Amino acid sequence: xxxxxxxxxxxxxxxxxxxxxxxxxxxxxxxxxxGITAVKQGCEGEGCGACTLIVDDRAVYSCMMPSFxxxxxxxxxxxxxxxxxxxxxxxxxxxxxxxxxxxxxxxGFVNAIESMIRxxxxxxxxxxxxxxxxxxxxxxxxxxxxxxxTGYLPIIExxxxxxxxxxxxxxxxxxxQDNMDASDEREDVIP
Ligand code: FES
Ligand code: FES
Numbered sequence: 001x002x003x004x005x006x007x008x009x010x011x012x013x014x015x016x017x018x019x020x021x022x023x024x025x026x027x028x029x030x031x032x033x034x035g036i037t038a039v040k041q042g043c044e045g046e047g048c049g050a051c052t053l054i055v056d057d058r059a060v061y062s063c064m065m066p067s068f069x070x071x072x073x074x075x076x077x078x079x080x081x082x083x084x085x086x087x088x089x090x091x092x093x094x095x096x097x098x099x100x101x102x103x104x105x106x107x108g109f110v111n112a113i114e115s116m117i118r119x120x121x122x123x124x125x126x127x128x129x130x131x132x133x134x135x136x137x138x139x140x141x142x143x144x145x146x147x148x149x150t151g152y153l154p155i156i157e158x159x160x161x162x163x164x165x166x167x168x169x170x171x172x173x174x175x176x177q178d179n180m181d182a183s184d185e186r187e188d189v190i191p
Pocket of ligand 2 (some may be wrong): 100120
């Protein structure tokens with residue numbers, strides 16, 4: 001079709017090849033063309049966070065991202081963040097803390113928190129830029145996300161719990177690795 005060009009990208013682990021028209025945003029492509037409804041349309045002006053996607057591990061406002069920039073990227077929506085049995089439990093923490101009512105803003109928050117967990121994996125971001133203060137790290141990461149129903153405290157508590165769980169698991173796995181390394185060393189000196 002005239003004026004349409006192709007883009008190829010990975011969406012929630014699946015290869016997508018689709019066309020786009022000049023002026024279409026990533027939000028138009030993902031929500032309207034591909035029908036992924038966890039990506040919400042809110043202000044369409046970089047002010048509410050409802051449209052947040054994870055692109056190459058970073059949270060991005062899809063309403064402000066031109067569609068052609070999806071080409072070659074790895075894109076995730078909240079549908080791709082596991083609900084149970086996974087280390088992060090973001091959605092479970094939202095449920096435990098009553099951190100949503102209508103739920104319209106929730107997928108955007110979940111994506112923002114997941115991208116913060118990925119950034120915070122080695123604690124360097126929190127320690128270097130926020131003096132180790134998790135509260136400040138969370139507030140900074142959720143800045144630009146609006147919830148009209150719930151209030152922010154339960155959302156912040158859910159984010160903190162999710163990040164702490166993730167860092168704890170990371171510590172446990174690095175301790176296990178240290179123990180395994182130590183036992184390897186011991187084996188080396190056993191005659
Ligand atoms: S719809 Fe994109 S930031 Fe509000
Ligand atoms: S739960 Fe309704 S806008 Fe946040």
